[in-house]
Amino acid sequence: MLVVENLIKQYGDLMAVDNISFEASQGTVFGLLGPNGAGKSTAINCISGLLKATSGRIRVAGFDVQKEGKKARKSLGVVPQELALYEDLPAIDNLRFWGKAYGMRGAELQSRVQDVLAHIGLGDRAGDLPKTFSGGMKRRLNFGCGIVHRPAVMLLDEPTVGVDPQSRERLFEMVEAERNNGTCVLYTTHYMEEAERLCDSVAIIDHGKLISQGTVAELRAQLGARDVLQLSGEFPQASTELAVKNLVESGLSDLEMISQEETSITLTLTSGSQHLPAIFSTLSDAGGKVSETNLRSPNLETLFLLLTGKELRE
Amino acid sequence: MDFTLSSMKKDLLRWMQDPTGILLWIVLPLMIGGMTALLFGGGGGVKPHGVLLIADQDDSLISGLVAGAFSQGELGELISVEKVSVDAGTERINNGEASGFLIIPSGFGAAFFESTPVTLTLRTNPAQTILPGIITDVTEILLDAGFYAEQLFGPEIRAVRTADKKGAVDEVLVSSVAVAVQQKIDSAATRIFPPALDVVIVEPPPTEPAVPLGFLFLPGVILMGMMFAANGLAGDYWTERELGALRRIVFAPSRLMPFLVGKALAAGLVIATIGGLTLFVGFLYLGIAWHKLPASLLWVAVSGIALFAWFGALQMSSSSRRAGNLVTSMLLFPLLMIGGSFFPLASLPNWMAAFGRRTPNGFIADQLSSQITTAGAWSIGAQNWLIVLAVAASGLLVCAWRLQSGFARS
Numbered sequence: 001m002l003v004v005e006n007l008i009k010q011y012g013d014l015m016a017v018d019n020i021s022f023e024a025s026q027g028t029v030f031g032l033l034g035p036n037g038a039g040k041s042t043a044i045n046c047i048s049g050l051l052k053a054t055s056g057r058i059r060v061a062g063f064d065v066q067k068e069g070k071k072a073r074k075s076l077g078v079v080p081q082e083l084a085l086y087e088d089l090p091a092i093d094n095l096r097f098w099g100k101a102y103g104m105r106g107a108e109l110q111s112r113v114q115d116v117l118a119h120i121g122l123g124d125r126a127g128d129l130p131k132t133f134s135g136g137m138k139r140r141l142n143f144g145c146g147i148v149h150r151p152a153v154m155l156l157d158e159p160t161v162g163v164d165p166q167s168r169e170r171l172f173e174m175v176e177a178e179r180n181n182g183t184c185v186l187y188t189t190h191y192m193e194e195a196e197r198l199c200d201s202v203a204i205i206d207h208g209k210l211i212s213q214g215t216v217a218e219l220r221a222q223l224g225a226r227d228v229l230q231l232s233g234e235f236p237q238a239s240t241e242l243a244v245k246n247l248v249e250s251g252l253s254d255l256e257m258i259s260q261e262e263t264s265i266t267l268t269l270t271s272g273s274q275h276l277p278a279i280f281s282t283l284s285d286a287g288g289k290v291s292e293t294n295l296r297s298p299n300l301e302t303l304f305l306l307l308t309g310k311e312l313r314e
Numbered sequence: 315m316d317f318t319l320s321s322m323k324k325d326l327l328r329w330m331q332d333p334t335g336i337l338l339w340i341v342l343p344l345m346i347g348g349m350t351a352l353l354f355g356g357g358g359g360v361k362p363h364g365v366l367l368i369a370d371q372d373d374s375l376i377s378g379l380v381a382g383a384f385s386q387g388e389l390g391e392l393i394s395v396e397k398v399s400v401d402a403g404t405e406r407i408n409n410g411e412a413s414g415f416l417i418i419p420s421g422f423g424a425a426f427f428e429s430t431p432v433t434l435t436l437r438t439n440p441a442q443t444i445l446p447g448i449i450t451d452v453t454e455i456l457l458d459a460g461f462y463a464e465q466l467f468g469p470e471i472r473a474v475r476t477a478d479k480k481g482a483v484d485e486v487l488v489s490s491v492a493v494a495v496q497q498k499i500d501s502a503a504t505r506i507f508p509p510a511l512d513v514v515i516v517e518p519p520p521t522e523p524a525v526p527l528g529f530l531f532l533p534g535v536i537l538m539g540m541m542f543a544a545n546g547l548a549g550d551y552w553t554e555r556e557l558g559a560l561r562r563i564v565f566a567p568s569r570l571m572p573f574l575v576g577k578a579l580a581a582g583l584v585i586a587t588i589g590g591l592t593l594f595v596g597f598l599y600l601g602i603a604w605h606k607l608p609a610s611l612l613w614v615a616v617s618g619i620a621l622f623a624w625f626g627a628l629q630m631s632s633s634s635r636r637a638g639n640l641v642t643s644m645l646l647f648p649l650l651m652i653g654g655s656f657f658p659l660a661s662l663p664n665w666m667a668a669f670g671r672r673t674p675n676g677f678i679a680d681q682l683s684s685q686i687t688t689a690g691a692w693s694i695g696a697q698n699w700l701i702v703l704a705v706a707a708s709g710l711l712v713c714a715w716r717l718q719s720g721f722a723r724s
Contacts, residue, residue, distance in 0.1 A: 048565050050723055073567040084558030088331045089324060100320040101566040101573075129331070145562070 001026045001184035002047070002153050007056035009042050009208075016042040018208035019056075024201065026152075029175060029185040031199030033192065033300065039208035040188040041081060044157045047186070048078050061152040074102060077151030077183075081158045083142050087131035091122055091141050094130065095148050102149035112148060119177065120144040121170060136167025143174055147183075154178060154185045160194060172198060192300040204304060211307050219303055226254065227272035228302040232264045232292035235283070240265060243286035247279060258306060268306060317569055321576025322583070325550070329584060335546055339588045343539035344595060364413030364445035366393050367403040374423030376460070381418070383456050384449075392448065407437050413445035414438045416453065427475055429464055466502075470494050529687050530658035532596040533679040536589045538655040540618050541675055543588050545642050547581045548625035551713075551721070552635040560722035570717055574710050578619045585618030586611060596686075605691045610682060613694055613702075617678040620702050623709025624674070630716035654679045678702070 002024040009017040017039045024030035032040050045051040047058050049069050058065040061075035086094055095113045104112065117123045120140040130138055139159065146154065156175065160168045175198055179185055189195055195202050196216055203213040212219060237260065244257050244267070252275055258266040269275060272295050280290055296302050329336065368381045384395045393413070398406065400417060407415040417435040425432035436453055438446030464471065470491045477483045554560050563573050590611050597607060625642055632638035650656060652669060653676035659667045670676040677698075685693045 045723075050561065050564055070567040073565060076565065078562065078565045080558060080561055082558045082561075084562040086324065086328060086554075086557060086559055088328045090327075093324065093327060097320055097324050098562065098566075100317050101563065101569050103317075103567070105316050 001061060002030070002186060003057075003059040004043070004047065005057040007043060007046060007058065008054045009039075009046055009051060010054045015208050017046065017053075020203070020205065020208075020210040022201075022203045022210065022213060024153075024184050024186055026184050027179055027182045028200040029179050029187050029198045031195040031202040032186060032188040032205060033190065033195050033202055033304070034188075034205035035190055038190075038205045040205060041157055042208075043205070044078075044155050044186070044188060048076060048155055049073050074149075075152040077146040077149065077154040079143050079146035079154065079156045079159050081161065083138055085130050085138060085142055085145065087138075088129060090127050091130055091133075092117065092126040094141060095144055098145040099148045104149055112150070116144045116148050119147075120174065134164075134167075135162060136164050136170070139163050139167055140170060140174070143171060147178060152184065154183050156185060156187045158188055158190070160189070160191065192304065196300055202300065204300075204307065206304075206308050212303070216300065219300060220298060222303060222306075224270070224298070226268045226270050226298060228258075228296045228298075228305055229267045229269065229272050229276075229279070230264065230294040230296075231267070231283070231290050232294075234289045234291075235260065235262060235265050236287050237262065239286035240283065240288055243282045243288070247282050250278075252278070266305065268302075315572075318572040318576040318579070321573045322580040323576075325577050325580035326583065329547070329550075329580070336543075336584060336588070339539050339543040339546065340591055342542060343535045343588075343592050346535055346538065363391075364393050364442065364449070365411070366395050366449055367398045367406060367412045367415040368395055369398055369400045369403045369415070369417045371400070371420040372418050372422040376423040376426045377418045380416075380453075380456055380460075384452065389448075389452065392445065404437075407439060410439055410441050412439060413442050414449040416449075426460060426464060427471060429468065466498060467495060528596070528600045529602075530660050530683070532592075532600065532686065533682040534653070534655040534658055536592045536596070536614065536682065537653065537675045537679045538650055539588045539592055540585050540614065540621060540678075541646055541650060541655070543585045544581065544618060544621035545625045545646055547584060547622055548629045548642070549635065549639065550577075551626055551629050552638065555722065560717060564717065564722045570714050571710070574713050574717070578623055578706070578710055581622035582615045582619040585622065586615035589614035589618065602686050606686055606693075609692045609694060610685050613678070613682055613685060613699075616699070616702050616706065620706035620709060621674065621678075623706050623713060627709050627712035627716065630713060630721045649673050649675050652676065659683075674705070 004023070005021050007017050007020050008015070020039075020043065022030065022032075032043065034040050042051065046053045046056075047060070047065065049065055049072065053066075058072075060072040063072035063075065065072045086097070089097070092113060095116055096109060099109045099113060114123075117126050120143060122137060122141060122144070125133070125137070130141055133141065143156075143159065146156075159171055159175075163171065172194075175185055175187065187195075187198060199216060201213070201215050202219060204211050204219075212222065214222075240260060241257075244255065248255050252269060255267060255269045255275075258268055260266075267279070276293070276295070283290060366384055368384075370377050370381055381395055381397065384390070384393050396412075398415075403412075403415045403417070406412050415437045419432065419434070422432050422434070424430075434453070434457070436450060438450060440446075473487065474483065474491055477487050551560070563569060593607065593610055593614065596602065597604060628642050628645070629635075629638040632641055652666065653659075653673040654662070654670055655675065659670050659676060659680060662670060671680045681694045681698050
């Protein structure tokens with residue numbers, strides 16, 4: 001349904017999207033995960049036709065975005081990161097306008113607009129101006145404007161940014177409903193819990209490069225059962241490296257140091273909580289001082305940390 | 315077409331949410347037009363009319379002739395004569411209720427016949443300029459004419475008057491007076507006819523009938539409203555960009571031109587409404603034939619679209635809303651100045667008027683001026699319609715290019 005092959009987008013020397021490829025099927029939600037500035041929005045803009053890719057190939061519902069742009073865009077529904085609404089036009093007229101922009105008309109449009117209004121929970125506010133809406137309501141209407149023409153492929157670019165928990169939950173339900181209706185959804189976010197909740201498949205992107213890809217289960221399997229232990233304090237470089245080596249040799253064979261700085265280190269290991277006393281003792285003997293400890297069980301966020309050595313929200 | 319209408323409807327609905335701006339664009343030219351009309355005495359060509367109060371204390375034949383002279387011929391169209399008492403006349407002239415107050419004293423007729431000195435008192439209204447001057451001049455001419463008539467025919471007049479007092483006017487007297495008068499005219503005729511001085515009246519070359527001032531101002535005032543409206547509405551591209559709607563439009567398949575055309579039609583409708591109201595008031599005030607209105611209105615609408623398209627192109631070519639407003643404002647006011655909105659093109663020096671007619675608004679105003687001052691219902695040539703349509707189309711193409719080339723994406 002959505003095929004991206006060797007997509008490159010370059011601005012001068014800056015490689016915003018660096019040779020990424022992925023594929024999303026009908027009736028699934030594909031998550032594109034990465035921190036701010038990773039290249040997610042650039043990739044979305046290339047897929048939607050807003051930006052011209054430097055190279056690579058994109059097919060939407062079987063249509064090449066470059067060669068059959070009109071057909072490809074007709075099959076696309078875009079929910080941009082920023083709100084894209086007429087705040088001084090009643091909600092129902094917003095939906096009508098965007099429906100007509102995609103070629104809908106007459107009874108089909110009227111019926112669809114009513115369905116979407118009910119779907120996004122704004123049936124009783126149809127005649128009101130969006131500028132009188134709460135942030136969450138505006139987000140829902142923004143979503144509605146993207147689906148009013150029944151797209152085969154939806155692009156959702158960080159749709160929950162700045163949304164209250166209640167509206168976020170409502171948005172999740174709407175995304176799931178679209179998936180259940182057979183729509184292919186490309187969902188970008190930097191919230192791993194959203195990806196774990198919604199996505200069938202996930203691609204992790206950083207600095208424009210795709211660093212890992214698979215189903216959520218497959219990605220978790222990359223981590224195994226290992227926890228991530230983050231320690232803050234003072235860690236002299238040479239003695240800390242030696243201490244970690246001693247720990248591995250003394251029985252913690254799967255212990256691995258992901259990152260090391262003078263004020264923090266990140267380790268990964270199995271059953272981390274059981275080995276905390278031994279780790280603290282060895283580091284202390286090596287001249288280290290631990291002031292803060294953070295032990296996390298395996299999830300996509302820790303996988304990102306494992307892969308990139310940094311937090312997703314940095 | 316369906317999406318074009320949808321785009322037009324969308325903008326009309328949005329703009330109606332803020333009627334203040336549209337009201338200002340309507341009120342501003344009407345206010346300036348009204349002030350201009352007041353300053354220049356209006357364009358309707360209404361003749362001035364004044365009242366001359368006369369207190370006739372003599373009540374004689376001669377005083378009656380003086381009073382009656384002001385009511386004769388064209389003078390009567392300018393001046394109404396009212397006979398009043400001295401007190402009433404004094405009070406009314408003091409209150410500024412008349413152009414002049416003439417007191418004809420008792421004994422005026424007798425003094426006339428006896429060639430003795432007599433004084434007539436004329437008080438004029440200092441608040442008025444033209445009519446009191448006319449009254450003063452006419453009064454002096456009347457008295458001069460009376461003096462010369464008395465000098466020429468004094469003996470005959472006195473003979474008739476004496477006989478009349480005695481009741482002895484008979485055919486002999488009348489015929490002798492008539493003969494004497496004829497002899498005096500005949501003897502004077504040798505000196506009067508042919509006149510020593512001959513006046514040859516040179517007719518001025520035929521010219522076009524003068525166009526009333528209001529006709530000259532009306533197109534410029536309409537263009538002022540149109541320019542303000544077109545500039546203000548073109549700023550809406552920035553609003554739509556800030557709302558994110560332009561990005562979404564670019565996502566949509568091949569909907570850019572219908573979107574822009576719909577927006578331009580909405581702008582044309584608003585500008586036509588603004589210009590149309592001013593036109594209506596102008597037609598009503600200046601008494602312009604109504605059959606010229608449809609073409610005038612259509613010209614305003616089509617030209618309004620052209621102005622909107624190019625103001626939009628300028629806005630979208632700027633780096634920010636503030637820069638866009640600065641650029642268009644820097645163009646707007648000089649164009650209004652040179653294009654006949656503050657001073658009619660006809661009142662400008664020839665070189666400046668020629669330049670003004672080549673500005674966009676000057677061209678539009680000039681054609682509108684032709685439309686309302688010439689006889690036909692459709693006076694604007696097909697070539698000029700095509701020029702405006704081409705300008706509108708090219709402006710919209712520039713807008714489309716800017717939307718595609720980055721304005722919508724930023």
